[in-house]
Amino acid sequence: MNAPAPAAVRAAVLEEIGADGPYSRSRPLRVRELELAPPGPGELLVRVRAAGLCHSDLSVVNGDRPRPVPMVLGHEAAGEVVACGPGAQDRFAVGDHVVLYFVAPCGGCARCMEGRPALCVRGAAANNAGDLVGGGRRWRGPDGERPAHHLGVSAFAEYTVVSADSAVRVDSDLPFEVAALFGCAVLTGVGAALKAAEVRPGERVAVFGLGGVGLSALLGTNVAGAAQIIGVDPVEAKRDLAARLGATDRLQGGPDAVEAVRELTGGGADKIVDTTGNPDVLAQAYLATRPGGTTVTVGLPHPDRHVSIPAVTLAAQERTLRGSYLGSGVPARDIPTYISLYRRGMLPVTELLSGRLGLEEVNEGFDRLASGEAVRQVVEL
Numbered sequence: 001m002n003a004p005a006p007a008a009v010r011a012a013v014l015e016e017i018g019a020d021g022p023y024s025r026s027r028p029l030r031v032r033e034l035e036l037a038p039p040g041p042g043e044l045l046v047r048v049r050a051a052g053l054c055h056s057d058l059s060v061v062n063g064d065r066p067r068p069v070p071m072v073l074g075h076e077a078a079g080e081v082v083a084c085g086p087g088a089q090d091r092f093a094v095g096d097h098v099v100l101y102f103v104a105p106c107g108g109c110a111r112c113m114e115g116r117p118a119l120c121v122r123g124a125a126a127n128n129a130g131d132l133v134g135g136g137r138r139w140r141g142p143d144g145e146r147p148a149h150h151l152g153v154s155a156f157a158e159y160t161v162v163s164a165d166s167a168v169r170v171d172s173d174l175p176f177e178v179a180a181l182f183g184c185a186v187l188t189g190v191g192a193a194l195k196a197a198e199v200r201p202g203e204r205v206a207v208f209g210l211g212g213v214g215l216s217a218l219l220g221t222n223v224a225g226a227a228q229i230i231g232v233d234p235v236e237a238k239r240d241l242a243a244r245l246g247a248t249d250r251l252q253g254g255p256d257a258v259e260a261v262r263e264l265t266g267g268g269a270d271k272i273v274d275t276t277g278n279p280d281v282l283a284q285a286y287l288a289t290r291p292g293g294t295t296v297t298v299g300l301p302h303p304d305r306h307v308s309i310p311a312v313t314l315a316a317q318e319r320t321l322r323g324s325y326l327g328s329g330v331p332a333r334d335i336p337t338y339i340s341l342y343r344r345g346m347l348p349v350t351e352l353l354s355g356r357l358g359l360e361e362v363n364e365g366f367d368r369l370a371s372g373e374a375v376r377q378v379v380e381l
Contacts (some may be wrong), residue, residue: 002083002094003045008033011072011139011157012362013147018063021370023363028061029073029156031360034147037138039085039161044092046100046162049176051155051379052076053365054184055211055277056102056300060150061366064277064302068130071148072139073362074155074379075102078170078179088164097172101183101331102151104133104163118326127151133163153183156362158381168335177356177378178342181212181349182335185376188298189216189275190338190347191327194224196296197271201225204265208253208285209275210238211369212352212376213298215245217273219347222246226271230264232257235372245351253281261288268293275299279307291317298324352376 012029019028039045051074059065060073081096092098104126105117112120126133130148138161139147139154154160170179189212193199205226207218210233221229222245230249231242239250251260262268268290274282277299286295286309313319327334341347355377357365368374 006036006159009036009157009159010359011154012074012359014061014069014071014073017060017066017069019061021367023061023366023370027363029362032141034072035140036159036161037140039083039088040134041086042088042134042164043085043132043161044081044088044098044164044167045083045159046079046098046167047082047159048077048079048155048157048381050078050180051381052180052183052185052212053362053369053374053377053379055213055369056184057150058366058369059277059300062370065300066303067150068148070141070145071130071150072154072157072160073150074157075151075153076180076184077153077155078176078183082159091164092167092169096169097174097176097179098167099170099179099183099335100153100155100162101166101168101187101326101335102153103127103326104152104166106133107165115330117330118328123152132161133165156359156379168332170336170339174339177353177380178350180378181352181376182338185212185352186216186338186347186349187327187331187335188324189213190220190223191329191334192273192275192296192298192324193217193220195328196322196324197273197294199224199226199271202227203270204228206230206232206261206265206269206272206285206288207275208232208257208272208281209299210235210242211275214273214275215242215352215375216349217275218242218245218247219349223341223346228265230261230269232261238372238375241351241375245348258284258288265290270294272296273298277301279305282307283309286319286321289319291319294320294322296322296324353378356380
């Protein structure tokens, strides 16, 4: 039986973008009580149990990814279904444990029809507008304002309403704080290595940026059987963690990174995954890839930023530079696959967890994320 929608929901609301750090002082996110409408057709009411802090959230806070505000932030989460809207009860049941992901594919647009749900036209339009893919918003403030949804998830809240198309059922014995990581960090990073870069056994691979997504990409390269894995990050603790997770070499990065990767690999890496969201680092990653190699980026810089590379090398050296969003796959299929790899000990994603915090501590969490101190912090609700 469906539970009624709660009368009031505590949620971390981003009031403004571009606030100066430290966020513990400027406090761009404020925990407020909001009304939450019940789920509509094809939607679920989910009790959020764990939500990860990701650089994609931080990029909204700092203004790199302009979004409508006020907005209930958070997009990487796991929780429990407490109500199903009309039509959703054919696919989910009250009590189901679910992982939420950040594009709800419509299934009918040209991109969905060609098997690329991450590029869903309707899903992207809804995310940009701060709406759900079913249309409109479900949040309401006491003064009648309608806060936006973040990427169709809005996970920094006790409860949220989502499209059933952005939820995947998982086994109930999977800890929520682990399950949440599969909704973004693992899905994006492992997918970048396996689906976009198509890392093969014996290849030499580098990963630039060793946050939650970058370390997940590193784990993916390990699963693929790469012979050499170079972790590149200015933070020593992250390089050390990369070594424990399978990196054969570690580099600090900076202006000498291109030559250092070339020297370590004997002329350039076969594949490089860049997760930094920094166009200058992406250019370095490209130049550190060998002729005929592939450079994949998953970072989300400000829309006004551009990358500069020698254009002639794309043709004359048959290089590939491509993007990867949502792991370049099909989340409803890939998330269970990656969870299976985790259960078999091949994706030790628990190593990514670097802290747990309450909803009221989310601003302090973003300070730790921005400084590089944290890999993946999880808000427990």
